[in-house]
Amino acid sequence: MTSPSAVSVLVVDDQRPFRMAVRAVVRRAPGFVLAGEADTGEAGVAAAESLRPDLVLMDVNLPGIDGVAAGSRIRDADPHTVVVLCSTYGKTDLPATVATSGMDYLHKADLAPAVLRALWERRTSDDD
Template sequence: MIRVLLVDDQRLVRAGLRMLCESTPDLVVVGEAENGEEAVRAMALLGPDVVLMDLRMPGVDGITATARITAATPAARILVLTTFDDDEHLYPALSAGAQGFLSKDAPPEELLDAIRRTAAGESPFSPGVLRGLVRKAVAAHQPSTALPALTGRERDVLALVGEGLSNAEIAARLHVAVSTVKTHVTNLMTKTGADNRVRLAVLALRA
């Protein structure tokens, strides 16, 4: 059972997320918070497996809450729910320790899958959100072409990560098992020093 904490300042949004999460037998909502301060307290009290975090909230916002949660609990898994006009908040949230980013208009099944992937240690990103993050990251840094020694297949996987594809999509494109892609992504992170999927995607584009 995956235990989920909902963090959003809109009650209707939280109610909708609760209904969606509890419509499936492997997820349970253990608590709700309407601002970042409540989220930090709830995290400490409830210890959820995944935090669904809104970014724009009154008082303590989602970025600050994410930083405080990850500082206190480095293993915390935080999945940010974002809107199309939240671009300026995405990279700070990533730097604060968020593991994944999903658009609020994502299909329900995509959100449920993202929660499961976040709980499993993956970093899910809506393709459009990932592209926005990568554009900002690339614009903020000088381009570099330095890559460590990679196998041909690792280079293929890295290029597709740079396109914003999920592990399942990469597996379908390359005609390999999803577990094989996960292994390649893990190896790429180890070899490049990238600690999440966004930094891998940035590396792919800058290389």
């Protein structure tokens, strides 16, 4: 993980435009830094193992293993890593596994620096 003052973010999404959008949001979010990117579930798990990010923004639908399975593997390896599942689907259209995963969900259109901060603060305050 990075210095205590910076929240390191890994983005896992097979859509390059969304990864670029996350990059831009992270750059505009004080206290956050982009740790890395991956475009499949397996690559996301491997990146999380090597980069040890604080926060992972994980697409639900990925080539190979899906975001729920990849997110579960990441959290099993490091329970302190916060995994947030992302999609363009509304909550009612998501696979049932998203609701039962214990991971937060973020609609991709809602991603913004303030939302990133709020997700991080809510999840880390849950650990207290």
